[in-house]
Amino acid sequence: xxxxxxxxxxxxxxxxxxxxxxxxxxxxxxxxxxxxxxxxxxxxxxxxxxxxxxxxxxxxxxxxxxxxxxxxxxxxxxxxxxxxxxxxxxxxxxxxxxxxxxxxxxxxxxxxxxxxxxxxxxxxxxxxxxxxxxxxxxxxxxxxxxxxxxxxxxxxxxxxxxxxxxxxxxxxxxxxxxxxxxxxxxxxxxxxxxxxxxxxxxxxxxxxxxxxxxxxxxxxxxxxxxxxxxxxxxxxxxxxxxxxxxxxxxxxxxxxxxxxxxxxxxxxxxxxxxxxxxxx
Amino acid sequence: xxxxxxxxxxxxxxxxxxxxxxxxxxxxxxxxxxxxxxxxxxxxxxxxxxxxxxxxxxxxxxxxxxxxxxxxxxxxxxxxxxxxxxxxxxxxxxxxxxxxxxxxxxxxxxxxxxxxxxxxxxxxxxxxxxxxxxxxxxxxxxxxxxxxxxxxxxxxxxxxxxxxxxxxxxxxxxxxxxxxxxxxxxxxxxxxxxxxxxxxxxxxxxxxxxxxxxxxxxxxxxxxxxxxxxxxxxxxxxxxxxxxxxxxxxxxxxxxxxxxxxxxxxxxxxxxxxxxxxxxxxxxxxxxxxxxxxxxxxxxxxxxxxxx
Amino acid sequence: xxxxxxxxxxxxxxxxxxxxxxxxxxxxxxxxxxxxxxxxxxxxxxxxxxxxxxxxxxxxxxxxxxxxxxxxxxxxxxxxxxxxxxxxxxxxxxxxxxxxxxxxxxxxxxxxxxxxxxxxxxxxxxxxxxxxxxxxxxxxxxxxxxxxxxxxxxxxxxxxxxxxxxxxxxxxxxxxxxxxxxxxxxxxxxxxxxxxxxxxxxxxxxxxxxxxxxxxxxxxxxxxxxxxxxxxxxxxxxxxxxxxxxxxxxxxxxxxxxxxxxxxxxxxxxxxxxxxxxxxxxxxxxxxxxxxxxxxxxxxxxxxxxxxxxxxxxxxxxxxxxxxxxxxxxxx
Numbered sequence: 001x002x003x004x005x006x007x008x009x010x011x012x013x014x015x016x017x018x019x020x021x022x023x024x025x026x027x028x029x030x031x032x033x034x035x036x037x038x039x040x041x042x043x044x045x046x047x048x049x050x051x052x053x054x055x056x057x058x059x060x061x062x063x064x065x066x067x068x069x070x071x072x073x074x075x076x077x078x079x080x081x082x083x084x085x086x087x088x089x090x091x092x093x094x095x096x097x098x099x100x101x102x103x104x105x106x107x108x109x110x111x112x113x114x115x116x117x118x119x120x121x122x123x124x125x126x127x128x129x130x131x132x133x134x135x136x137x138x139x140x141x142x143x144x145x146x147x148x149x150x151x152x153x154x155x156x157x158x159x160x161x162x163x164x165x166x167x168x169x170x171x172x173x174x175x176x177x178x179x180x181x182x183x184x185x186x187x188x189x190x191x192x193x194x195x196x197x198x199x200x201x202x203x204x205x206x207x208x209x210x211x212x213x214x215x216x217x218x219x220x221x222x223x224x225x226x227x228x229x230x231x232x233x234x235x236x237x238x239x240x241x242x243x244x245x246x247x248x249x250x251x252x253x254x255x256x257x258x259x260x261x262x263x264x265x266x267x268x269x270x271x272x273x274x275x276x277x278x279x280x
Numbered sequence: 281x282x283x284x285x286x287x288x289x290x291x292x293x294x295x296x297x298x299x300x301x302x303x304x305x306x307x308x309x310x311x312x313x314x315x316x317x318x319x320x321x322x323x324x325x326x327x328x329x330x331x332x333x334x335x336x337x338x339x340x341x342x343x344x345x346x347x348x349x350x351x352x353x354x355x356x357x358x359x360x361x362x363x364x365x366x367x368x369x370x371x372x373x374x375x376x377x378x379x380x381x382x383x384x385x386x387x388x389x390x391x392x393x394x395x396x397x398x399x400x401x402x403x404x405x406x407x408x409x410x411x412x413x414x415x416x417x418x419x420x421x422x423x424x425x426x427x428x429x430x431x432x433x434x435x436x437x438x439x440x441x442x443x444x445x446x447x448x449x450x451x452x453x454x455x456x457x458x459x460x461x462x463x464x465x466x467x468x469x470x471x472x473x474x475x476x477x478x479x480x481x482x483x484x485x486x487x488x489x490x491x492x493x494x495x496x497x498x499x500x501x502x503x504x505x506x507x508x509x510x511x512x513x514x515x516x517x518x519x520x521x522x523x524x525x526x527x528x529x530x531x532x533x534x535x536x537x538x539x540x541x542x543x544x545x546x547x548x549x550x551x552x553x554x555x556x557x558x559x560x561x562x563x564x565x566x567x568x569x570x571x572x573x574x575x576x577x578x579x580x581x582x583x584x585x586x587x588x
Numbered sequence: 589x590x591x592x593x594x595x596x597x598x599x600x601x602x603x604x605x606x607x608x609x610x611x612x613x614x615x616x617x618x619x620x621x622x623x624x625x626x627x628x629x630x631x632x633x634x635x636x637x638x639x640x641x642x643x644x645x646x647x648x649x650x651x652x653x654x655x656x657x658x659x660x661x662x663x664x665x666x667x668x669x670x671x672x673x674x675x676x677x678x679x680x681x682x683x684x685x686x687x688x689x690x691x692x693x694x695x696x697x698x699x700x701x702x703x704x705x706x707x708x709x710x711x712x713x714x715x716x717x718x719x720x721x722x723x724x725x726x727x728x729x730x731x732x733x734x735x736x737x738x739x740x741x742x743x744x745x746x747x748x749x750x751x752x753x754x755x756x757x758x759x760x761x762x763x764x765x766x767x768x769x770x771x772x773x774x775x776x777x778x779x780x781x782x783x784x785x786x787x788x789x790x791x792x793x794x795x796x797x798x799x800x801x802x803x804x805x806x807x808x809x810x811x812x813x814x815x816x817x818x819x820x821x822x823x824x825x826x827x828x829x830x831x832x833x834x835x836x837x838x839x840x841x842x843x844x845x846x847x848x849x850x851x852x853x854x855x856x857x858x859x860x861x862x863x864x865x866x867x868x869x870x871x872x873x874x875x876x877x878x879x880x881x882x883x884x885x886x887x888x889x890x891x892x893x894x895x896x897x898x899x900x901x902x903x904x905x906x907x908x909x910x911x912x913x914x915x916x917x918x919x920x
Binding site: 459462463468471472483486487488490491492494495497498499502519520522523524526527528529530531532533534535537538540541542544545548549553554555557 | 606607609610611612613614615616617618620621622624625626627628629630639642646654658659661662664665666770773774775776777778779780781782785786
């Protein structure tokens with residue numbers, strides 16, 4: 001397990017965090033890492049490894065049962081988030097894109113959805129309207145302004161959800177399986193947008209189990225095992241070529257499959273046209 | 281390859297089920313007919329038009345519509361003289377014309393409501409309920425006592441009864457028409473926002489809009505649950521079993537509602553929600569909105585005057 | 589109704605207030621949707637259950653009051669079925685009386701029975717039955733008073749034509765004999781299912797506290813005021829003097845709305861198949877004759893008050909019994 005050199009104040013500091021939902025076994029078991037400003041980090045793990053929970057912890061939605069999580073140098077506790085200056089500032093700076101867009105879009109129309117965050121920040125009405133217009137332009141969804149949120153396609157929902165976060169002007173984006181359930185074109189659009197945001201200096205933390213989009217989403221990968229511990233921390237290329245690690249954490253598999261007339265079994269992942277050589 | 285059980289590989293020697301077992305033969309036709317009839321009556325109410333069609337009323341601010349139309353509805357339930365009801369009907373027709381709602385759609389309602397209301401009050405037209413002069417005698421019972429009850433000479437439809445029944449039916453029809461105009465020219469979330477004009481607190485509006493937004497999600501969930509069961513059903517079970525199944529479906533739906541509710545809470549929390557509700561301020565009233573309210577007010581005044 | 593609302597607002601816990609908003613909204617959506625479920629009833633047709641008692645058992649009575657009220661309001665406004673002036677009355681019967689009476693029945697019968705035991709689902713069924721019939725009784729009372737209170741000079745009823753001697757027996761017969769059992773079945777089976785499928789459900793529900801415990805006031809207070817206002821709106825319709833005498837504001841749509849939602853098979857189905865079986869009334873005119881407006885109004889008030897008082901009395905006794913037998917409040 002390597003810990004990279006972080007330049008400047010870390011955005012997130014996680015030290016020995018444990019979490020279990022009430023009545024259920026632990027899903028985060030003693031995880032520690034740091035994330036610096038401007039980084040693109042992926043939380044990689046199979047389903048059930050605790051990555052979504054970890055994102056929720058980073059967003060201050062839950063408090064760890066033991067251990068410490070700090071953001072911008074301040075430990076995240078319920079009291080800290082209820083204080084009148086740190087709380088709203090934190091909520092503005094850190095935004096979480098949920099996996100379930102239906103849960104994220106809880107306002108009746110797109111316009112109101114984008115307005116929700118800014119209104120919670122108690123900004124003036126014309127400031128709120130300006131942000132709505134600008135964000136709609138940015139994500140090219142101005143034509144959806146007056147639509148009801150339930151009438152949108154999956155790709156549109158994701159973009160509106162992202163817009164509703166960006167309207168608050170965050171500096172950190174946490175993304176929970178952002179490409180899940182999206183058709184290829186919507187995926188491409190989303191990845192482009194995220195690229196652009198990264199160029200603009202945003203810190204991105206993405207939870208995913210999809211190895212194919214991984215190189216597009218992150219430079220650094222934190223690998224979570226099925227035992228809910230951190231199993232690896234390194235650059236994307238290094239992690240992706242560490243087949244043994246990937247097999248251990250159930251991100252790739254080995255099962256019998258055919259190549260022409262040959263039936264064999266070896267670790268692989270299902271990607272379009274996976275390339276490897278073998279003896280005939 | 282895992283070892284598959286034999287019954288999965290080979291079909292059973294003879295068919296195991298009989299599609300006719302369990303479904304009572306008698307009364308199936310009647311049941312179906314009744315079901316269709318019920319569907320006919322209930323159908324018009326289940327349509328949810330998006331207020332996308334063109335019409336004057338669609339353009340108005342929902343607050344103006346809420347004030348004006350709700351006021352008219354409340355007043356309508358008070359009216360008792362035929363003069364006033366006639367004027368009310370006229371006002372209704374004008375509003376229908378302004379709303380751009382196709383008459384075809386309303387026709388369903390205008391059939392269903394009087395039918396339904398009439399059925400409800402038919403017994404009231406008899407002189408058993410409302411005393412009065414018998415217009416249409418139905419059968420002669422002969423005066424006398426039946427147990428504790430005193431019987432009239434003939435049982436029949438009375439004039440007073442007919443009038444009461446007719447008033448009932450007319451008023452119902454007018455109320456429903458007005459309510460439909462409001463509902464069909466206004467998108468639900470805007471309608472709830474419009475209630476702010478009536479002094480409804482913001483949190484109420486937030487609850488209503490959020491609730492409406494998720495009803496569709498839950499309905500789809502419920503349908504899914506139902507389809508799963510349907511796809512596994514060959515013959516219907518006993519009444520008890522079927523009822524238990526519906527209830528289990530409700531329970532299952534509750535679990536989804538709860539988990540969705542929790543997820544929504546986290547999403548709201550993440551965007552800075554602390555419990556106070558802030559709504560985006562609507563644009564100001566325009567001339568047309570003020571004019572509508574004034575017109576509605578005038579209509580109410582006229583109705584009251586005519587009522588006497 | 590005002591005292592009940594005051595109780596309600598003091599039950600909700602302040603610190604859970606923010607969390608409550610989406611949960612209540614979803615709860616209301618849930619209530620709305622289960623009202624649409626087709627439940628098979630004897631005779632081969634289907635009916636609807638209200639589900640208010642089920643919601644009360646699942647999330648607590650006070651949250652259920654709000655949830656069911658919201659569902660009813662949305663039905664009236666969005667479906668445009670004209671039940672708008674009946675909202676207050678419907679809320680009274682289905683959103684207040686039904687969940688509260690059902691909840692207390694459940695607590696009385698289920699007590700500390702362990703999750704998954706038969707006692708619980710029997711209690712749930714009984715609670716559903718009691719809740720629905722209590723609501724039906726109050727509805728019948730409110731109905732049946734109409735002819736006495738609102739009629740023209742000739743004695744012809746202006747609004748609801750059926751007097752107490754018809755309204756009560758008819759409504760009660762249908763609900764005691766049929767729809768009560770449907771409601772009981774849905775409530776009982778659903779609780780049985782959830783007890784087995786998700787035992788953790790009750791540990792973290794929205795009500796936060798069991799009835800009887802004091803809690804911080806003032807959350808969602810405005811909500812309660814609005815509901816109170818709605819409730820007062822419709823009976824107030826009876827009290828505002830019309831030029832010709834006392835008038836009622838809800839009679840007719842109260843009928844269809846309530847009957848439809850209290851379990852009658854959708855739109856007209858029952859009407860078609862059913863012959864009126866009302867007991868034949870005395871030939872003489874129903875109810876008291878003309879009187880001054882004040883007399884009529886006070887007569888209405890008196891009857892309604894008696895009905896509600898009886899109900900409250902029963903519920904208070906139940907609570908007293910509960911409080912005596914329990915040392916600590918359960919986590920619901």
